[in-house]
Amino acid sequence: MGITRFATMPDGSTLAPLNAFKHHQTKLARAQRKLAKKKKGSQNWKTQKQLISRLHHKIADARKDLQHKASTMLSKNHAMIVPEDLKVRNMSVSAKGSQEIPGRNVRIKAGLNPTILGQGWFEFRQQLAYKQACQDGELVLVDPKYTSQQCPHCDHRHRDNRKTQANFTCVECGFTENVDVVGAMNVLARDTA
Ligand SMILES: [Zn+2]
Numbered sequence: 001m002g003i004t005r006f007a008t009m010p011d012g013s014t015l016a017p018l019n020a021f022k023h024h025q026t027k028l029a030r031a032q033r034k035l036a037k038k039k040k041g042s043q044n045w046k047t048q049k050q051l052i053s054r055l056h057h058k059i060a061d062a063r064k065d066l067q068h069k070a071s072t073m074l075s076k077n078h079a080m081i082v083p084e085d086l087k088v089r090n091m092s093v094s095a096k097g098s099q100e101i102p103g104r105n106v107r108i109k110a111g112l113n114p115t116i117l118g119q120g121w122f123e124f125r126q127q128l129a130y131k132q133a134c135q136d137g138e139l140v141l142v143d144p145k146y147t148s149q150q151c152p153h154c155d156h157r158h159r160d161n162r163k164t165q166a167n168f169t170c171v172e173c174g175f176t177e178n179v180d181v182v183g184a185m186n187v188l189a190r191d192t193a
Contacts, residue, residue, distance in 0.1 A: 001083070001084060001086070001121045001124075002017075002180050003017065004017060004166075004180075005017055005180055006070075006120070006124075007070070007124070008178075008180035008181055008183070008184045009184055010181065010184040010185045010187075010188045012178070012181050014180075015070050016066070024055060024058060024059045024062070025059070027055060028052065028055045028056070028059065031048065031051055031052050031055060032052060034048055035048045035049065035052060063120065064123075067120070067123060067124045067127060068127060070124070071124060071127035071128050071131055072131060074128065075128060075131035075132055075134075075135055075137060076135070078137065079137050079138065080137065080138040080139075080140065081128055081132060081137065081138070081139050081140070082139075082140045082141075082142055082187055082188050082190075082191045083125055083128065083139070083141060083142070083187070084141070084142055084143075084144035084147070084183075084187050085141040085142060085143055085144065086121055086122055086125060140191045142187045142188075142190045142191050143190070144183065144187060146186075147182070147183045147186035147187050147190070148162055148168070148179050148182060148183045148186075149161050149162055150182075150186050151168075151170035151172060151173060151175055151182075152175070152177075152182055152185040152186055152189060153170060153173050153175040154170060154172055154173040154175070156170055156171070156172035156173065158171055158172075162179060165179065166178060166179055166180075167179060168182040
């Protein structure tokens with residue numbers, strides 16, 4: 001699970017990030033600025049409040065729809081799904097963020113606070129769990145610790161393997177790949193090891 005990509009699979013395929021509704025987010029921010037300028041309790045203020053509420057619903061519905069489509073598609077095509085264990089990654093991050101989810105960057109990149117982002121991942125995982133259960137499939141949670149630092153080729157683990165936010169290059173064997181893909185490969189390998 002990630003920020004620039006909502007989810008990445010070990011084969012390199014991805015699911016679009018939650019900020020796919022950026023135009024909605026921009027509209028919402030503008031509507032909220034407008035509201036701040038209106039006299040609290042006035043008719044104008046109430047109308048603006050309603051508009052904001054409708055926008056919130058629209059964004060939530062679009063997000064849910066996307067997650068349901070993606071989880072159904074994954075569940076239909078895979079007998080076993082191995083996501084990272086979000087509990088381990090600690091989703092109760094404050095606005096300050098954590099090492100994995102720096103709060104400020106998240107807000108800038110996704111227009112979302114880390115808590116909302118975490119909720120999105122959690123909901124998606126729940127959907128995968130019950131859809132797998134319905135189809136007699138399996139869902140196995142894996143501790144994601146160091147999965148972005150370990151080489152899927154030679155198993156060498158070092159923080160220097162992660163060159164940038166997006167690039168992984170093993171200092172030992174030279175294997176190079178997108179960090180999210182490496183993470184997904186390692187998560188899967190941990191279960192089947
Ligand atoms: Zn290596």
